[in-house]
Amino acid sequence: MALESDRGADAKPRVLLTDHPWPDVDVETAIFAAAGIDLVAGPVEAPRAQEVERLATAHEPDAIMTCWASVSARAIAAPPALKIVARMGVGLDNLDVVAAPGRGAWVTNVPDYCVEEVSDHAVALLLAHCRDVVGLDRLAKRGVWKPEAARPRRVRDLTIGLIGFGRMGRAAAAKLRGFGCKVIAFSRRGANGEGVESVTMAELQARADAIILHLPLTPETAHLVDDAFIQTCARAPLLINVSRGGLVDNDALLRGLDSGKLCGAALDVIKGEPNPPESVLRHEDILVTPHIAFLSPASLIELRRRACEEVVRVLSGGRPVFPCNEPAVRAAR
Amino acid sequence: MALESDRGADAKPRVLLTDHPWPDVDVETAIFAAAGIDLVAGPVEAPRAQEVERLATAHEPDAIMTCWASVSARAIAAPPALKIVARMGVGLDNLDVVAAPGRGAWVTNVPDYCVEEVSDHAVALLLAHCRDVVGLDRLAKRGVWKPEAARPRRVRDLTIGLIGFGRMGRAAAAKLRGFGCKVIAFSRRGANGEGVESVTMAELQARADAIILHLPLTPETAHLVDDAFIQTCARAPLLINVSRGGLVDNDALLRGLDSGKLCGAALDVIKGEPNPPESVLRHEDILVTPHIAFLSPASLIELRRRACEEVVRVLSGGRPVFPCNEPAVRAAR
Numbered sequence A, B: 001m002a003l004e005s006d007r008g009a010d011a012k013p014r015v016l017l018t019d020h021p022w023p024d025v026d027v028e029t030a031i032f033a034a035a036g037i038d039l040v041a042g043p044v045e046a047p048r049a050q051e052v053e054r055l056a057t058a059h060e061p062d063a064i065m066t067c068w069a070s071v072s073a074r075a076i077a078a079p080p081a082l083k084i085v086a087r088m089g090v091g092l093d094n095l096d097v098v099a100a101p102g103r104g105a106w107v108t109n110v111p112d113y114c115v116e117e118v119s120d121h122a123v124a125l126l127l128a129h130c131r132d133v134v135g136l137d138r139l140a141k142r143g144v145w146k147p148e149a150a151r152p153r154r155v156r157d158l159t160i161g162l163i164g165f166g167r168m169g170r171a172a173a174a175k176l177r178g179f180g181c182k183v184i185a186f187s188r189r190g191a192n193g194e195g196v197e198s199v200t201m202a203e204l205q206a207r208a209d210a211i212i213l214h215l216p217l218t219p220e221t222a223h224l225v226d227d228a229f230i231q232t233c234a235r236a237p238l239l240i241n242v243s244r245g246g247l248v249d250n251d252a253l254l255r256g257l258d259s260g261k262l263c264g265a266a267l268d269v270i271k272g273e274p275n276p277p278e279s280v281l282r283h284e285d286i287l288v289t290p291h292i293a294f295l296s297p298a299s300l301i302e303l304r305r306r307a308c309e310e311v312v313r314v315l316s317g318g319r320p321v322f323p324c325n326e327p328a329v330r331a332a333r
Helices: A025-036 A049-059 A075-078 A115-130 A133-141 A166-176 A201-207 A227-234 A250-259 A299-314 B026-034 B049-059 B074-077 B115-130 B133-141 B167-177 B201-207 B229-233 B250-259 B299-317
Strands: A013-017 A040-041 A063-066 A084-087 A106-108 A161-162 A180-186 A210-213 A238-241 A264-267 A286-290 A323-325 B012-017 B040-042 B061-067 B084-087 B107-110 B160-165 B182-185 B210-213 B236-239 B264-267 B287-289 B323-326
Touching: A013 A025, A013 A049, A049 A063, A049 A075, A075 A286, A106 A299, A106 B236, A115 A133, A115 A166, A115 A210, A115 A238, A115 A264, A115 A286, A115 B133, A133 B115, A133 B133, A133 B287, A161 A166, A161 A201, A166 A180, A166 B167, A180 A201, A201 A227, A201 A238, A227 A250, A250 A264, A250 B012, A250 B236, A286 B133, B012 B049, B026 B040, B026 B210, B026 B299, B049 B061, B049 B074, B049 B107, B061 B299, B107 B299, B115 B167, B115 B201, B115 B210, B115 B236, B115 B264, B115 B287, B160 B167, B160 B201, B167 B182, B167 B236, B182 B201, B250 B264
Parallel strands: A013 A040, A013 A063, A063 A084, A084 A106, A161 A180, A161 A210, A210 A238, A238 A264, A264 A286, B012 B040, B012 B061, B061 B084, B084 B107, B160 B182, B160 B210, B210 B236, B236 B264, B264 B287
Antiparallel strands: A106 A323, B107 B323
């Protein structure tokens, strides 16, 4: 593999890893060492955007990899020979997708490493609610055995509404099929397949007993679930969010639960994480997991490996497998 | 309908309902009134066996219906013209199945009213464990957002072992199919269908990452899961019980969790309920729901209606739809 860098003819290409919410960087180090690439690893916890800008300026990386840290237009502009900004994950809301291609760099993600996990998680949250598992276990842990407190529902009798019908939505629909419930979905591109009925957003709000958010956070989808959205829901649905916290207005959610317009919520993501409002975190009618829908031992290794391989591919002059944007101007090599 | 009783030519037939763990008997009263049958309703909470014997002696019912109360051979022997003992549920472990037919009475149950609910519940418990939903929500309710505490697993990578492969087991297998996990099952009659591999008990113990109990409690199955059973499990499985508490030796279960031979348990039924040992109820690694796997608003109405209809059928001289035993001597009419 012929790898180059403008830091000098004999300098190795360099990757800046802005953050890594796993304890070591053994997987990344092994892959990059084998490819003759230097790794500069940031901290476990995501640094602020300004710190990422400082690191990008100081280290002049050929590639920036980020998990949760924000990668701003300024950070993308800083390295003279940046060729790729690689998201270690699916969503692109923490990097400046527009700035990178203008700068001549690829943007990549790993869109399918955790399809099993996220769809498992969405169905797990739905079933936990339908079978009242969490509320009843809370009572048990206080020493209380109280069957008459149970509020279970028969899944087959429900209509489940998916908003977004990409890889995750389709996988959730396939898993729900075995339960015999009606699955309807709204997607801008239409929702066809997996025995799902494609509906308008208004139909979904009118018919759904549970709503699962399976869509990315963009300027258009931010606060999709707000007061107006919730008021339009007819059947006091359960709201499940396994996508991005910013899709939901926390205050509107709390008002929706108080007024009975929503029967409950199950959130793997909350706006404000990793310090979400206590009023959401501790709410009795909100089932909370801390943004781990993507996670399993298998998925995490796969994510790290595949994100690194994408960087190696681009720094070796190849085209990425999952480009999110075509570079407008190819980086000078 | 010609209904008779030996309490006198013009006396109406009489049903003794030993207990009803739902607040009113409106459903039962309506069905029996329409059929010209008198209803004597016991309390909400199940009385002791001796009290049931006293009620059966005092009221001389033509039919005894029970939900949770024990119906002994003595209770069955007391009424001079008993024609049916109807279980309002699936399991028959709380009534003397052998005594009734010898006495000339049918035994009936409602074996399929809650197949959806119990199989939903079994999968809900499995997924709640695999996605660490309950443990993470417990942290959230203490105000803690801690993704690094999560221990989720990819369901597709697991082997799920079903013990028992009747209506419930088959329904659970059908629902699990969408998750892509391997499903194996042990049944004395073989486990064929729903993409399941029929295995011996030893194979199941060697291969299962989670074990779901879907079998009745009988003298042969009591304490099926004991120290020896748990020691033979190779993969530190999760134990899920949605059938009867008596299938599991509580002390052996606690030892299995302590020693790491089991990775966890999820129990809808516990030996000793409605007052199960606090050591089980409050255990951090045991997810508990209070015997509600069968329950939904739809299933409960269906159970009550169908159990009553079976009684009406027999007291009208018909044959029950779900006989559990053929009367050896038909009751004198």
